[in-house]
Amino acid sequence: MMRWVYASALSVLLAVELVGLGLFAKGFFPYKKSIPGFAGREDQPVDIGRGLNAPATALHSNSKVSAEPQYDRLVLMVVDALRNDFVFGNESGMAYTQSLLRSGAALGYTAKAQAPTVTMPRIKALMTGTVPSFLDAVLNIAESDTSSSLKHQDNLLWQLKTHGDKEINMFGDDTWLRLFPDMFTRTDGTSSFYVADTVEVDTNVTRHVRPELERDSWGVVVLHYLGLDHIGHLAGPKSPLMRPKQREMDDIVRTVHGIVADQDRKRMAADARAKSTLVMLLGDHAMNEIGNHGGNSQLETSTVFVFIGSGIAGQPMADRGRNALSKLLANNVQQSSLVSTLALLFGVPIPKNNLGLPLPELLGGYSDRERLHMLQTVAAQIYGVVCANEHSAVAVDLQQIIANPAVYAKADCIHIDSTGSRMQCKYEAALATHRQASSNADISNAERAYYEFMELASTHLSRASTGYNLHLMSMGLVLMVATVLGFAVLCQFSGTPLIHFKSRRLAVSLPAAGMWITYLLSTLSSSLIEEEHQFWYFWVQTLLALRLATSGGRYHTLAQMAAFRVVRAWNQTGQFWAGEPDVRQYLNAPENAWLVWVLAAVTLGAINAAAWALHRRYRRSVLWSRTFRVLLAYASVCVLAYHSDRSHEGLTLGVWKVVRVCLPSDSAHLAQSVYIVTALLAATSCAGLRRAGAYAAPLDALTGVMPLLLLLSRPHNFAVFGLFFVICALFFPEVPANSQSQELLQPSRVLVMFALAHASFFALGNSNSLASIDLSNAYAGVSRYNEALVGVLVFIGSWAGPLWWAMAGLALVALETEGVRLQLQVRTLLAAAHLWQASTLLAISGVATMMRTHLFVWSVFSPRYLYQISWSVGFYLACGTVGGLMWVAAIVYIAHR
C-alpha cells in the first residue's frame, strides 16, 4: 500500500472515530434537565389538614398559615473530605464537637454522598437537593468552566437571599464563587488546586472568621476549608498531619459557636422576635484509605452533618464511654436532605428540583399540625419533579381528596405497574391520610405516609435521573463500528496481513487474538472494569509464561516474571483489594522514608548507568554523548531534589545538603529545569548520531525521558520504573521459538510490551475510578493556573508507564528492523494498535448503552468511558500516532541524511 494511501486512510478513519465518539458522548453525558425557574411563596400548598369545617372555597384563597422560621442565621462550615470517622471516631481530634454531640447540644449524622464524590457536584447537590449529572465531575477539574453555574437553577442560597432576605458571605474554596456568581456580598476565594498547600488555604479562611462574624449584618456565612482534603491527597487519612488539622477545625467550631451564642444572647435580649443561629459542620465528600476520592466506595461516600444550635433537641447520650459516638457512624441519611431541612427551618420555599427528604429530628420544634404541613409542602414540591419526569403522573385534585379521603387513603398502590401512577397514588394516599389526621389526630400515620411517598419518589428519580439521547448514541455506535471494520481492513493490507487468503490459514498470533477477545468480553463485567489491573497482570504473566514454554525454558523470561510479580505487589489498586497491604504502604510509613530515598537514588543511578552502557554499545560522537550523560545526571539530581523538598521526610544527609545548594532553590524552578533539560536531551541525542546509529537512537529516549516521567510520579514509584527497565533489558536477545509450528503460539516481544504498557498504567497506582487521578504533581513548575498545561502534566503523570513502554516498543522495532521494513512494520503495528483501541471503545460504548439503566452506570461504566477516551484520544491518537509517526520519520530522515 502506498504511503499516502495509508496516511489518508488512517486520518480519515481517526476523524470518523472522533466524530462517532463525540456524538456518542453528547448523547451519553447530557447536561441534566431540570425544572426551570425559582420557587416562590405562592408555590406553597394549602394546608390540607386544616379543620374539616373549613369551607372548600377557602382552599383557593390566600389564607395560608405557615410556620414561623426556627432560625435567623446560618453558619455553614464545609470541611472538604471530612469523613465520618474524623468526627465521630475514636481517633478523632475534634474533642469539642464530640462533647457537644455527647451532651445533646448537637445532632450528628453520617451523610451519604453520591458518586462522583468530587467537590463541585457535591456542592451542587448540597445546595439544590438534586443528583448532579456525571459531566459535572469532569467540569470540576476544568476550573474555568462557568456553564455549570447555578445562576439559573433554583437553589437554597438563592431562596435564603431572596425570600429569607439574608446577606450571604463566603470564604474558602472558590468553587462556590463560580457556582453562585453575584450571590455573595463579601467573599474571599481560595483556589483549590494547589494541593501541596495544607496550611495557607485554611488560614486564609480562618482569618476572616472572627471579624466577619462579629459584624452585624450577615445572615448566612459559608466557610469552606480545603486543608484536610489536601492532606488526604498528599499523605492519606493516616498522615501525622491529620489529627492536628482536625483539632484546628475543632477550634474553629468552638470559636464560631462561642461567637454566635454570644451574639444570639444579645440579639434576643434586644429583639423578642429574633431567632437563634444554626451552625452546621459538614463535609462535601469523604476520602478512601489512600486519601483520594471520586468513586463510590463506602469510605468515599460517608461524610457528616453536624447541626449545632440552641433549638437542637438532641438526646444527651446516656453512654459516656469512648464508643458512644460510634453509632453515629451508621446513622445514615442522604446528603440531599440538607436542602429541604434548611429551607423548612428558615421558612423559605423549597428549591424546585429538590429530591431530599427533611430530617425528622430537626423538625421537633414545630407543632404537629405545622410539621404535617411542612411535610405536605416538601411532598408537593417533590411531586412537581415527579410530574415533570413521569408522563403517567398528573396533577392531583385536592377537592376530590378532601371530599372522600377514606377512599384514597386505603388505595392499594403497590400493584400499579406504571411508576408515575404508583407515585401519584402514594402521594394521594399521603394527602388523604393527612386530611384524616386532622380529625382523628393520628399524626404518625400521616407522617409515615408522606415519608413513604417521598422515599419512593426520591430513590426512583435519583436513579433514573438522566435522559439519554439514544439517537445520537446509536449514530455514534454506527460510526464506531465502521471505524473498527476500517481498521481491520487497514491492518490486513498494510504490511503483514492478518489473514493469508491464499494459504487459507490464519497468520494471527494466537495469544494476541486470545487476549483481544478476552479483553472485549471482560468489558461486559463491571467487576472486571473496576479490577482491570487483574486482567493485565494476569495476561502479562500468561504471555511471558507462553514465551517460556515455547522457547523451552529461558531464565530471562523467568526473571521477567519474577520482576513483574514485584511490580504487581507495589500498588494495590481497583476497588476490592485497594486497601490490602502493599509495598507503597510500607514505603510511606514514616519510619521507612529512608528506604524510599535509597530506592529512588538507586533507580536514578541505574538509569544513568544504563545511559552509559548504551552509549558505549552504540557509539556516537564523543562530545554529544558526554553532554547527554551530564545533562541526564543533572536532571536526575533535580528530580530527586524536587521530590525531597516536597516531602515531609525529605533527604537530610550532609552530602545531599551540599548538592542541594548547587541547584535552584525554588521547587518550581527545579521542575522547569527538568523540562528544559528533557528538551535539550532530545536535541543532543539527535545531534550526536552517526548514520549507522540512527536506529539505536530511540534507546536514548528510554533513559532521556525518565527524569520527566519521574518528576511527575510519586517518589515511592521510582523503583517501579527501575523494574520496568530491568524487564525491558531482559527482552534482549530475542529467543526464537522451538519450532516453526509454535511460532503462532509464541507471543512476540512487541505484544508483551503492549500488555506491559497497559499493565504499567495500573501498576503505578491508577485505576478505572476517578478517585485515582493523582493531582499531587500536576503543578510541577507551573506558577500560574493554566488549564491546558496542567491537563498535559496530569496526563503524562498518569500515563507515565504506558508512555515509557510505548517508547520501548518503538525502540525495539527500530533496533531490529531498518529502512523500508521499519516503515512497513510501524504501519502494521499502528493499524493493529488502532484496531485494538477502536474495538475497545466500541465495546465500552456498547456496554454503556446496554447498561444505561444499570445501578453502576455512573460509578463504574462512565468513569471507565472517560478513561477510555483518554486512552483512545490521548494515548493512542496524540502520543502513539502523531508522536510516534513523527519520531519514526525523524529516525528514517537521520538514517538517510
Next chain:
Amino acid sequence: MVSELHSPASHTSLPVHKQYPIVFNGIQLGLGGLVSALALVSPRKSLNLYDNPAAYLCVSASIILAYYAILAFFDVYCFKARGDSWRPRARPMSARISSVLSMFGSTLAAALVIALGFVLFGAPLTTHYAETFTAALNVSLLAVTPAILTLKPTFGAYRRALLSAEQKSIPEKWAAGFFWCTITVTWMSAYFIPMDWERPWQKWPIPIIGGAFLGNMVAVFFVLVRCFVVPIARADFEETQSIQRKMARDYEAQRGPVTRSMAKKEK
C-alpha cells in the same frame, strides 16, 4: 519414536491400536475420574473446602496420591502393561517401592513449581502458604502425575511430550492431554476470583481447585477421544481399506484389468 517410551517396540507387526491394552486403559481412565470425583467428597461435614481449604485439600490430595501409589506399586499404569495381558510384570519389591517414592518426589517437585507459578500469576505472597501449596499439590496430581507415570524420567522426554509441537506417540499424547487440559481450565478459572459476586467459593484458592478438577474431567474425555477413539477408528478405517484393496486385487487377478468403459459395456 515410539521405542523411546515404555511402549512395546517388539509388537510392530500389530496395528497401532492393538499395541495398548484398551480395555484395561479404559477401566483405568474411568477409575481415575472416579477417584478424582471421590476426592471431592468430604469425609466429615466440618471438613469442607470453604472453612478449612488447606486440610480439605490435603485429604483430597492424599486420596489421589494413594490411587497413583497403588498403580505405581503394581506397575499397572496405562501403557505399562504388555499386550492384552492383565498380569503385572514381576519386579523386586525394592524397585516397586522406589518407583512409588520417585512418583511422590516428582509430584512434590512439580507441586513446588506450580506453587511458584501461582505466586507469579498473583497468588498471595506473604500469606496463605498452606492453601497455595496444597492447591498446587492437587493441580500437580491432576495435571503432571499422569505424565510422571507415563514418560521416561528425563528432561528431554518431558519437554518433547509437554512443550513441543512435534508428532507424538500415543503415550505422549496421553501425558500432554492431561497436562494441557487441566492447566488451561485452571488458568481460565482464575477469572472468577476478581468478580464481585461475593460468594464464599471465590476465596483463594477455591476457583483454582474447581478449575483443576473440571479440567481433569475434560482431560479424561479429551484423551479418551485422542488416544483411543481416533486411533482405533483410523486403524479400522485403514484395515477396511486394505481389505478392499486386497479384494480388488484378487478380482483383477481373476478377470484381468477392469476399465471404466468395459464396466459400462457390461451394463
